[in-house]
Each structure stands twice: as structure tokens, then as C-alpha cells.
Amino acid sequence: MTVRCAAMRLGSAAVAFALLGSLPACSARRSEPVAGPLPITTSQTEQGQKLFMLHCQQCHPGGEAGLGPALNNKPLPSFLITFQVRHGLGAMPAFSEDEITASQLDDILAYLQALRSHG
Ligand code: HEC
Incomplete structure (x- = not known):
């Protein structure tokens, strides 16, 4: 594999x-053409998707690999995603609470969870 x-x-x-x-x-x-569009079922996921498009999409397009690795193909634990977002790594910038609040980050986590269970 x-x-x-x-x-x-x-x-x-x-x-x-x-x-x-x-x-x-x-x-x-x-990806969307194969698995169909992601069903957005809760307002938290919807909010998370918007935030993801704003902050993450350019390097993790649709949760897939771009400049950064794919996020939709492995069970990344929430604490690890949180750590990565807050501290950055390599080419990935850190995002402070001024840019993404704790509750906004929760929304992004919910969106990523939905992406991962889709398809
Ligand atoms: C400027 C490009 C860029 C942006 C914007 C960006 N990332 Fe990343 N991301 C990367 C790169 C590059 C890596 C790989 C870092 C490394 O391992 O050196 C990465 C790695 C990650 C990882 C670890 C993946 C793994 O397989 O271990 C997570 C989780 C992640 N990013 C989430 C996010 C989230 C959530 C956002 C939005 C809040 C975001 N990233 C925004 C470039 C970016």
C-alpha cells in the first residue's frame, strides 16, 4: 500500500x-470527484470549513496534499493538530489565538474529522 x-x-x-x-x-x-461533496451537517463543521478555507486550504487543498501533507488520510489526534497549528513546523506557520481562537480551532478540528470519515 x-x-x-x-x-x-x-x-x-x-x-x-x-x-x-x-x-x-x-x-x-x-477527493470530491470520487467520493462526492462532503455533506456538511452541523454548523460547527460549516464554520470549520470556512476557517479551513481561510487559513489552511492554500497548503492542504481540500484536506489533501499540497505544499503540506494530506490531512484526510490518517487518524491525526486532535492534540497533535492543535500543537501543529499553534507551533507550526517547517514550512507551516504557527497560528496564534489572535488569528484562530480556541473555539475556531475546535471548528476546524470538527471539519477535519468530517473530512476524514468521508469517502
Ligand atoms: C503555508 C503553508 C501551510 C499552511 C497555511 C498550513 N499548513 Fe499545515 N502543514 C504545512 C507543511 C509544509 C506541513 C509539514 C510540516 C513538516 O512536517 O515539516 C504541514 C503539516 C500539518 C499537519 C501535520 C500533518 C502530519 O501528517 O503530521 C497538520 C495537522 C496541519 N499541517 C494542519 C494545518 C491546519 C489545520 C492549518 C490551518 C489552520 C494548516 N495546517 C495551515 C503547510 C501549511
């Missing part, structure tokens, strides 16, 4: 299409 997912990251459309049918656990299968 690791090898197959690594192949996906090569970014070759041909490889992606050839493998798509046999890749049940790859993040690419969770």
Missing part, C-alpha cells in the same frame, strides 16, 4: 488513473 500511495504522489495522471480502481485506502480516492 505504501508503494502504491507513493506512486500516486508522483503526480502522473496516467499512473493515477491506472491505479485508481485498485486503491481503496489512498487519499486520492477521497
